Amino acid sequence: MRILSVGSAFPQNLYPQETITSAIKQHWGERLEHPEVLDRLHSRSGVKQRYLSFPLEQYAQFETFGETNRAWLKVAAELGERAIDGALERAGLERHDLDALYVVSVTGIASPSLDARLINRMGLRPDIKRTPIFGIGCVGGAMGLTRAADYVLAYPRQVAVILSVELCSLTIQRDDLTPVNMISLGLFADGAVAAILAGAERSHAGPAIVSSRSVFYPDTEDIMGWDISEKGFAIVLSQRLPELIKQRLGADVDAFLAANGLTRSEIKSWVIHPGGPKILQAVEIALRLCNRELALSWECLSEFGNLSSGSVLKVLEATMTKRRPEPGAPGVILAMGPGFCSEMMLVRW
Numbered sequence: 459m460r461i462l463s464v465g466s467a468f469p470q471n472l473y474p475q476e477t478i479t480s481a482i483k484q485h486w487g488e489r490l491e492h493p494e495v496l497d498r499l500h501s502r503s504g505v506k507q508r509y510l511s512f513p514l515e516q517y518a519q520f521e522t523f524g525e526t527n528r529a530w531l532k533v534a535a536e537l538g539e540r541a542i543d544g545a546l547e548r549a550g551l552e553r554h555d556l557d558a559l560y561v562v563s564v565t566g567i568a569s570p571s572l573d574a575r576l577i578n579r580m581g582l583r584p585d586i587k588r589t590p591i592f593g594i595g596c597v598g599g600a601m602g603l604t605r606a607a608d609y610v611l612a613y614p615r616q617v618a619v620i621l622s623v624e625l626c627s628l629t630i631q632r633d634d635l636t637p638v639n640m641i642s643l644g645l646f647a648d649g650a651v652a653a654i655l656a657g658a659e660r661s662h663a664g665p666a667i668v669s670s671r672s673v674f675y676p677d678t679e680d681i682m683g684w685d686i687s688e689k690g691f692a693i694v695l696s697q698r699l700p701e702l703i704k705q706r707l708g709a710d711v712d713a714f715l716a717a718n719g720l721t722r723s724e725i726k727s728w729v730i731h732p733g734g735p736k737i738l739q740a741v742e743i744a745l746r747l748c749n750r751e752l753a754l755s756w757e758c759l760s761e762f763g764n765l766s767s768g769s770v771l772k773v774l775e776a777t778m779t780k781r782r783p784e785p786g787a788p789g790v791i792l793a794m795g796p797g798f799c800s801e802m803m804l805v806r807w
Contacts, residue, residue, distance in 0.1 A: 459610045460664040461603075461805065462551075462617075462654040464775035465544025467537045468509040468762070469648055475505050481514045482643055489635060499637070500644035504735040504756065508647035508763040510627045517630065526628040530566030534623040535575055537650035542580070542619055545652040553580055557616035558587040560606050562598035562767045563623045572623065596731055597795025598622055598767025599651065604670040604801055606655045611667075614657030622768035623650040629693075642693040645734050647763030651771035665778075665789065665805040671714045675706065678798035700740035702798065707744040711790070714802050720788055727789035727807065728752055729777055731770040732759035737794075754781060767795075783807040 479500045483493050490496065511533045520526045538561070546552065559582065561573040568575070571590035576582070587609075594601055602620040609618050626646030631639055655667070715721060722745060730741055732755040742752060754776045758769060765772060770793040783789060784807065791803040 459607055459614070459655060459657050459667045460661055461667065461774070461778075462656050462661055462664045463545045463548035464651065464653045464771055464778055465541050465546070465548055466649060466651040466768075466772055466775055467540035467544060468650075469511045469533065469537065471510045471513055472507060473510060473514065474507050475500055475503070475644070478508060478514070479644070485518070485632060486635065495637070496640050499640050502735065503641070503644040504738075504759045505645060505647075505763045506760045509649055511625050511648045512627070517627070517632070520628070527566050527568075530625050530628050531568050531572070531575070533625055533648075534563060534566060534572055534650070535579055538572065538576055538621050538623045538652070539580055541623075541650035541652040542576070542621055545619065545654045549654045551617065551654065553582055555617050556582060556586055556619055557613065558589070558606065558609050558618035560589045560591065560602045560618065560620040561623070562591045562594070562602045562621070564593060564595045564598060564766060565625045565629050567592065576621075593796065594767065595795040596733055596764070596766050596769065597793045597797070597799055597801050599770040600731065600791060600793035600801035600803065601672075602767070603653060603655075603771070603791065604672070604803055606653075607667045607670060607803070610655050610657040610660075614659040616657050617660060618655045619652055620655070620771075621650065621652040622765070622771055624648065624766040624768050626764070626766055631693075638693055641734075645764045647765055649762060649765045649768055649772070651765065651768040651775065653771055653774065665807045668788075668804040668806055669714075669718050670801070670803045671717075673710045673800040673802070675702065675798045678702065699798075700736045703737065703740040703794070704744050707741065707800065708746070710800060711745060711792070711802065714804070715790075718804055720804075722746070724788055725790050726787035727777055727783045728755075729770060729774045729789065729791040730755045731793035732756065732773065733764060733769070733794070734759070769793075
């Protein structure tokens with residue numbers, strides 16, 4: 459089983475970080491007692507620019523959760539279609555070649571779910587197997603990738619697509635002046651990323667999937683997630699997260715690699731979710747990476763912001779198209795998210 463391709467799509471509204479920060483300060487006005495704190499947090503976010511679903515001035519028109527959720531559904535369907543088509547084109551496949559569709563999103567909800575709407579919108583086969591996944595945040599891209607890999611392992615002649623669509627700007631809590639919300643307003647962005655996987659009897663192109671592992675950390679529910687209310691999605695993000703990564707991730711990755719006869723020093727590519735500077739720094743410390751092994755993660759954070767579940771797939775796309783490792787080289791794909799949990803995949807390029 460292999461990863462054939464990755465494709466991505468973004469809204470047309472691209473803003474420098476400074477422009478977004480200025481718009482937030484203008485909106486909060488005198489309520490923001492220390493604007494220098496917002497400036498400092500955003501300048502240290504590692505983000506240079508971000509794509510947003512709508513022009514900045516339009517966000518003030520959204521008054522209810524229902525309005526933002528309807529906007530999510532419209533834009534998510536548009537971006538999702540473009541991302542899937544881009545991945546199919548790179549793989550040399552057509553829409554009718556898809557046997558299974560996995561859709562991950564944590565920034566909006568719908569029933570019928572987004573995957574069903576994409577089947578209608580794109581004219582996908584009526585016998586396509588669909589799996590909508592909600593509530594797993596930043597780990598979603600890696601989790602969807604491992605679940606799609608399980609599918610093509612069971613059905614070696616078939617093709618699956620995993621799509622992440624996250625419109626984080628539509629979850630903005632415009633009247634929340636807490637430091638946690640300020641941080642999220644400087645990190646998260648909008649976009650869609652899709653990856654195509656094929657079973658062993660279907661294709662021999664692309665990195666081969668060797669193994670995967672899930673790790674759940676008990677009693678860590680309060681570290682990351684959403685507080686969902688009539689106001690929509692309010693970010694939950696604990697300061698304990700970097701320390702948890704430093705304490706646990708190294709041993710978990712080592713155990714995963716050892717089960718596959720490898721050590722960290724043998725890994726030639728690290729596709730890591732760019733959650734933010736403190737998260738990437740914690741990963742570098744935990745895995746003892748000090749030679750710019752996570753350069754693409756840092757670059758994707760700067761150019762696109764944190765796409766939640768889509769970020770790890772965006773780093774995978776950059777790895778496949780910009781800095782593809784030597785054939786046969788082992789690589790790790792890894793993301794973490796609400797639960798708290800980790801998802802890991804071992805590939806050979």
